[in-house]
Every structure is written in C-alpha cells, then in structure tokens.
Amino acid sequence: MGTFGGPEGRERRWRGLDRLEARNPAPRSLLVALVLASATLMTLDQQGGDDSPIEPVRRVVGEAFGPVETVTAAVVRPFTSVPSWFRSKDSLADEIERLEAENSDLRTRVQTAGFDRNRLEQYDALTAAAEELGRSLVPARVVAYGPSQSFSATVTIDAGSEAGLGPDMTVVNNDGLVGRVLRVTRSTATVLLLLDPESIVGGRVGSSMEIGFVHGAGSFREGGSLDLRLVDDSVVPARHDSVVTWGSAGGPYHPGVPIGRVTDVYTSLRESSQRAVVEPYVDFSALDVVGVMVPVGTPSDRAIIEADGSLR
C-alpha cells in the first residue's frame, strides 16, 4: 500500500501515473473561490443580524427541507420509540390529555405569577405582562435536532405559519419552558432551546421574586444545566428554589412558565453578581411533544388547546 510521502511511494505513483490522477488535481483557484463564497455567506449573515439577506434563503431551504424532515421523523419514529410503542396505541388521546393537563397547570401558574406581580407593582413595571394571560397552545412534535457539533441547541417542530406560529413565540412542554420560536416556514418552525449558548431568558426566583437572566450553557455539558445570573447581588437564591420566566409584554417569553430548579449557588467575583446553576425541568434529550403558546383566536390548521383546557 502507499505510504504518506516517502520517496518510494512517490516514485511508484509517478511511474504509475494514470489518467485519473492526471485529471484529478485539486484546483487551488476553486478552493479560493469556494472559501471566499463561504466567507461572503458569513459576512452577509453577520452584517444583517435579523434582517440578514440569508434569512430568505434559510426560509426557502426550510420550506424544502421542513416537510421532508417531518416525513423522515415520522418514518424513523416507530424505530426510535420502540420502548413506548406498545403502550402508545391511543397515543393521540394521551397526548391531548397530557397537553390539556399541562395547559391548565401552566395557566394556574401564570395566574399565580400575575397575582404576585400585581402585589409587587411598586417594585417592578412588569404588570403589563399579566394582561397576557389568555393563551392557547398549538401542539407539535419535534422532528429534527441540530447536532451538538454545531455548538448550538435548536430543534425543528412540525408546526409552522399555517398552524398559527410566528417568531418569538414561547415553546413549552409538560415539564416547563423549552425555548422560543426562531423562524417559521409554512409547515415547520425552528426552536431555540434554553440550552443554546445564545439563549438568554429573563428568570425570576420563585421564593424571593428576584430577577435575573438564565443563560444556556450548551447541550453537551453534564445534564444540560443553565446559568442564572441575578441582577441584585445581595440576594442569594436558595437551593431547590424554582425559577420561572419573568417575561414581558413585547418579549418572546411568556411570564410565569417554570424553567428549572436551583442546584448550586456561587458568587462570581469577576462580575460581582450571584450566579446559580439551574437544572431545567425539561429533559432536552427526550423532547417529543411540545406546545407553542399562541394568542387566543389564532387560526390554525390543527386542533388548538384553549386556555381552559378545551380543544378547538
């Protein structure tokens, strides 16, 4: 066999020069062209931010790939969910039941948060968020996961603009906050998970009502933990405190959705603030059915779960 370099290998190769190798030079000009094309793509995408010229291209590719991903996920689902296959005969009914339970549970929590918030009106100006209590849930399933090699945590769900979804909507499941919608195509939507290093959620510690920001730490870190940085550095969150979304009227995250549980607290001298490790309630490695919070009365291509638990 040939060896890397070495006069003998080289000698043999040159003597045995066949047509293929003569016609298979790796052209540097093409390399330069493609590298420049990649660099152009990056520049275009970075310059534009949310209005980047790549966004329409992403959308077109999403329109093409989304349905195929949905079909692929449907094809592989029986194989990947073999353990739950036998007990999911009437899985649809179960799902609706679960989502209904989740919805009423969330509604209770949201209302409680609103009540607390009203009492604390003088301390914060977030009461406007409490007006947004009435929300409906669009059920959807996760059909594709972004690889961790991309150093981001995103998934595709099989509901899109036809189901009434739009960017910045809150995505939840039985256990709590999953993330928010980044962009939608007609039949799919891309969801930024809490775990993503770029994900920042306004969080509120349940017991003290202190506010802070929950940062994602990457999906491959042990347990997929989150990082809570409190605004007020004099307050130390207790272990096992629950953290809920703080939310705002115009912001992407609906207020009062449970995020996770404080597992560890430490003081960051460098940034002179309290930081806590938050373990999310949601098991991100086993995401399947999720609900997207949409305003009441949103037209949709599927049954929507209303705030009172009824199905429309």
Next chain:
Amino acid sequence: MTRGRVPVAFVAVVVALLLQVSLFPHVAWHGIVPNLCLLVVVAGALTLPAPSAMVLGFVAGVALDLAPPADHLAGRWALALTLVAFLAARVRQDVRPTAIAVVATVAAASFVGTSVFALTGLLLDDPAMSVPELLAVIGVAVVWDVLLTPFVLPPLMKLFGRLDPRLAT
C-alpha cells in the same frame, strides 16, 4: 460519468442530512451525532474528480448551514466542508485508499472539519464555549465518524465509483 455521479452525490448529501437531524439524535451522546454529511463529502473526495468533490463539500456545508434546525452563521460548515473536500482530495493523490487509509482520512477530515467550524465560531460569534469543551466535542465527533466509517464509506465509494466506468477497477 460525472454527469450521473454528481446528482447521486447530492442525493446522498440530502439523505445524510435528514438522517443526521432526524434519526441519529435518538442515539446521540450529549447531542453529538455522527456527521454523515462529512462522511459523504470524504467519500466523494476519494472517488469523484477533485473539483466536483469540492463543490459537493461546499453544497453539503451550505445545506448543513441552512436546513431547518441550524441557526449558526451561514457559511461556517460550507467553509469547513470545502476545506475537508480539498484536503481529502489532496491526500487521495498520495495514498491509495486502503481501509486503513480511508479510516485515517475520515478521522483527519472529521477533526479538521469540526475544528474549522469551531474556530470560525470562536472568531465570529458563540463566545460562550470554552476551549476544553470544544475539544471534547471535537473528540467525540471524531470517534462517532470513525465508528460509522465501515458502514458508510465502502457503500458510498462503491456507489460513486461504480457510476464511473473509468474508476471501475
């Protein structure tokens, strides 16, 4: 000939991408999946003419950058996989693709590809990652890709090679 093989290669990229985002996450380790698109690109670089292989790498990268769950800066995987295709095509001129050479090529390609992607991330956005974490992810990715090589590369290389009468040896 080339006309027949290149579409097949692009179909292979699409299939690889779909499996990578829809099937393999269910067996992933901390979300790190085998990079099937990279394997297709390496297989292409070892069998197709170098220009086609490089275009294949670029297209596979753009697909990874833009297909739905992706949210990073577009062009990062395109750059990484173009370089992978270029390097694999260069290596191929010096080494006859025996089994060990193929595995070594895949390991090197996986390391280079994921590293280039990570480095562009460090330079352009995603400052949240620390270098040890990046290295851990790259290491796991290389292991995954090498593990899948015996199952993916031979059929693909046979497929790409068989469609080209000149390469049928």
